[in-house]
Amino acid sequence: MFSDRDDAARRLAAALQAYRGAHPLVLAIPRGAVPMGASIAAALGGDLDVVLVRKLGAPDSPEFAVGAVDENGWTYVAPHARLAGADEPYLERERGTQLAALRARRAAYTPLRAPLDPRGRVAIVVDDGLATGATMIAALHAVRARAPSRLVCAVPVGAPDSLATVREHADEVVCLEAPRDFGAVGHYYRDFGQVDDAEVIAILQAAGEARQG
Numbered sequence: 001m002f003s004d005r006d007d008a009a010r011r012l013a014a015a016l017q018a019y020r021g022a023h024p025l026v027l028a029i030p031r032g033a034v035p036m037g038a039s040i041a042a043a044l045g046g047d048l049d050v051v052l053v054r055k056l057g058a059p060d061s062p063e064f065a066v067g068a069v070d071e072n073g074w075t076y077v078a079p080h081a082r083l084a085g086a087d088e089p090y091l092e093r094e095r096g097t098q099l100a101a102l103r104a105r106r107a108a109y110t111p112l113r114a115p116l117d118p119r120g121r122v123a124i125v126v127d128d129g130l131a132t133g134a135t136m137i138a139a140l141h142a143v144r145a146r147a148p149s150r151l152v153c154a155v156p157v158g159a160p161d162s163l164a165t166v167r168e169h170a171d172e173v174v175c176l177e178a179p180r181d182f183g184a185v186g187h188y189y190r191d192f193g194q195v196d197d198a199e200v201i202a203i204l205q206a207a208g209e210a211r212q213g
Contacts, residue, residue: 001157001177004191005128008156008176009036013043015174016124016154020044024122025148027051029139030105031195032128038203040126040154048207049116050200051125052105053138054098056091058084065131068138069095071102074145076137108197109204123148128192129185130158130175133166140169157188 002008024046028037034050041048055065056075066081075095077086086094123143130136136153144151153170159182167173177188186192 001188002190004189004193005032005036005195006039008128008189009039010043011176012036012126012154012156012174013040015176016040016044016152019046019122019124019152022122023047024124024152025049025116025118026124026126027118027139027143029053029125029127029135030109031197031200033126034200034203035195036128037126038207040124041207044124046122046124047116047211048204050109050204051115051139051142052102052109053135053142054102055132055135056081056086056094056098058086059090060085065134067091068134069098069102070138070142071099071106072142072145073099074138074141076134076141078132078134105197109201113208118143118146118148120147120149122150122152124152124154125170126154128156129188130155130162130166131182131185133159133162136166137169140166144169157185158182 026037026041026046028034052071056067058064058066066084066086067077069075125139150171152172154174157177158175160178
């Protein structure tokens with residue numbers, strides 16, 4: 001469906017052209033979406049930053065999200081969490097683990113500045129795909145709390161049921177493909193290589209230098 005994240009970002013940017021000239025704030029969910037966010041921000045004439053959230057993994061399947069937490073501690077618990085074996089004590093332990101990871105990421109990614117303020121701006125939250133929707137919901141909640149003028153969720157591909165849930169948390173959802181037999185996000189990319197912290201840091205530093213220059 002997509003050659004790689006660059007291809008997906010170009011297509012998403014084309015679908016978001018209505019916001020070109022509005023100087024949007026593009027907020028990428030690390031790590032995979034950060035290169036995409038940089039491409040979209042450049043195409044739309046906007047700014048790039050990250051919104052830091054972490055999924056809460058299921059007890060026996062850590063890649064399967066049963067919820068998510070933002071860096072302020074707000075937690076979304078998915079309706080299927082208990083069926084996946086995630087009781088309250090487990091969720092509290094997992095929440096603490098992921099909050100520690102978020103603090104480490106913030107210290108690494110933007111050590112010398114505060115997050116860019118979305119207040120009064122068009123904020124576009126970008127991820128490379130939407131499976132359960134848990135991390136996107138936490139990201140949208142975190143951004144909504146800071147009063148953007150418009151809150152947009154933008155993903156190349158997503159599960160239809162999850163997209164329906166996410167729509168309750170955004171003013172607009174832009175999704176290029178929503179296959180009914182949705183599988184893992186990586187199945188929709190020919191190249192879905194990992195994005196590491198060093199690449200994220202380099203992209204954010206370049207974006208900061210561009211704003212200052």
